[in-house]
Amino acid sequence: MAPLRAAIAGTGFIGGVHARSARLAGASIAGVAASSPRSAEDAAAVLGAERAFDSAEEMVRDPGVDVVHICTPNHLHLPLAEAALAAGKHVICEKPLALDGAGAQRLVDAASGSGLQAAVPFVYRYYPMVREARERVGSGGAGALRLIHGSYLQDWLLQPEDGNWRVDAQTGGASRAFADIGSHWCDLAEFVSGQRITRVCARMLTAVPERAGAEGRQAFASGGPSGEMRPVTTEDAVVVQFETDAGALGSLVASQVSAGRKNRLWIEFDGADESLAFDHEQPEELWCGRREAATVLQRDPATLSSPAARYAFLPGGHPQGYADCFDAFVADLYAAARGGSAAEGMPAFTDGLRAALITDAVLTSAREGRWVDVVSDLAGAVDAPVVAP
Numbered sequence: 503m504a505p506l507r508a509a510i511a512g513t514g515f516i517g518g519v520h521a522r523s524a525r526l527a528g529a530s531i532a533g534v535a536a537s538s539p540r541s542a543e544d545a546a547a548v549l550g551a552e553r554a555f556d557s558a559e560e561m562v563r564d565p566g567v568d569v570v571h572i573c574t575p576n577h578l579h580l581p582l583a584e585a586a587l588a589a590g591k592h593v594i595c596e597k598p599l600a601l602d603g604a605g606a607q608r609l610v611d612a613a614s615g616s617g618l619q620a621a622v623p624f625v626y627r628y629y630p631m632v633r634e635a636r637e638r639v640g641s642g643g644a645g646a647l648r649l650i651h652g653s654y655l656q657d658w659l660l661q662p663e664d665g666n667w668r669v670d671a672q673t674g675g676a677s678r679a680f681a682d683i684g685s686h687w688c689d690l691a692e693f694v695s696g697q698r699i700t701r702v703c704a705r706m707l708t709a710v711p712e713r714a715g716a717e718g719r720q721a722f723a724s725g726g727p728s729g730e731m732r733p734v735t736t737e738d739a740v741v742v743q744f745e746t747d748a749g750a751l752g753s754l755v756a757s758q759v760s761a762g763r764k765n766r767l768w769i770e771f772d773g774a775d776e777s778l779a780f781d782h783e784q785p786e787e788l789w790c791g792r793r794e795a796a797t798v799l800q801r802d803p804a805t806l807s808s809p810a811a812r813y814a815f816l817p818g819g820h821p822q823g824y825a826d827c828f829d830a831f832v833a834d835l836y837a838a839a840r841g842g843s844a845a846e847g848m849p850a851f852t853d854g855l856r857a858a859l860i861t862d863a864v865l866t867s868a869r870e871g872r873w874v875d876v877v878s879d880l881a882g883a884v885d886a887p888v889v890a891p
């Protein structure tokens with residue numbers, strides 16, 4: 503069978519990760535598109551793409567493309583994913599799927615019944631120790647969940663001179679810290695617990711009220727030319743309390759201004775019999791606490807449950823990390839696009855919609871200073887108010 507032909511829209515930090523994973527999944531990189539034809543040429547050379555397209559809009563419709571990876575700034579996700587699906591392409595669209603729930607619902611509707619694969623890279627699901635936690639919760643071994651809590655902390659936007667398109671609501675969306683990283687945490691909370699976040703109460707903090715413009719600067723890159731100082735309208739940090747449909751309580755702190763924290767996603771599930779904690783900066787381990795003793799499980803395919811061992815590609819003691827999660831996710835997507843079925847747990851556009859609906863509720867709660875219900879479904883009502891009264 504001829505290799506599937508991938509196209510990468512957006513060639514910054516994550517575009518390069520997608521290209522590598524697609525290649526490992528057996529695809530050829532048919533083309534790339536970036537913010538200008540010139541940067542697409544440069545990226546094509548670096549990523550080994552057959553072609554640099556002048557625009558992403560042209561690329562996602564190209565007959566020589568089978569799978570479109572959308573890795574652009576957030577405001578382009580909806581139009582590019584819609585165009586790609588309309589042109590019959592499988593789509594991997596970065597989070598947030600759209601800037602609001604109504605936009606994400608449009609994409610879910612467009613993908614539904616199309617026969618195309620449509621996925622969102624909530625790749626933290628692909629850590630074997632996350633799958634192990636999910637097995638322990640799902641089997642009832644931890645007992646009924648009472649609390650889900652944790653944080654997702656970064657420091658790459660600590661200073662006023664740290665800028666990125668994410669800061670600007672026009673390109674990044676009205677929520678930054680929550681939509682960008684809190685959404686990953688909430689996806690894990692729901693994925694592992696099997697529960698849905700139904701209500702939220704949020705407070706947002708904009709700690710750095712003005713930031714330098716940073717046109718053309720890649721995510722996580724510090725230094726380099728900075729533009730004029732501009733007012734910031736998106737949050738640097740957010741604190742969210744929540745309830746789930748099974749009666750668990752939870753809390754999350756998400757921040758992009760926590761000095762010394764690079765990408766510390768930490769999440770704990772406290773059941774009636776056992777607590778389970780996953781720390782993304784120690785991803786080879788799962789902490790399991792019982793009243794009599796706490797143990798630290800190591801990632802070892804020989805001892806993990808089979809759903810977790812499925813993603814343990816190396817023997818214990820040979821660390822796996824973020825790139826391996828991405829590779830596993832993209833490999834599952836390509837296997838499904840080649841005619842297989844979607845592997846259990848693959849994050850689909852419906853999961854991107856969940857994240858967008860929770861983000862809408864968090865924004866409303868922070869703005870209005872009250873608990874807000876998370877709308878469970880906008881199907882057939884994309885123009886309806888996103889947040890329940």
Ligand SMILES: NC(=O)c1ccc[n+]([C@@H]2O[C@H](COP(=O)([O-])OP(=O)(O)OC[C@H]3O[C@@H](n4cnc5c(N)ncnc54)[C@H](O)[C@@H]3O)[C@@H](O)[C@H]2O)c1
Nearest residue numbers: 512513514515516535536537558573574596597623720721
């Ligand atoms: N799933 C994850 O774990 C994960 C991690 C990081 C980023 N992301 C998501 O990936 C997306 C990109 O983030 P990033 O960190 O790579 O940002 P980045 O700033 O490093 O890269 C964005 C790229 O988009 C390109 N671009 C800008 N305008 C464009 C246009 N009109 N057409 C084509 N390309 C254009 C830029 O040239 C740049 O190369 C965001 O939506 C972000 O939320 C997801």
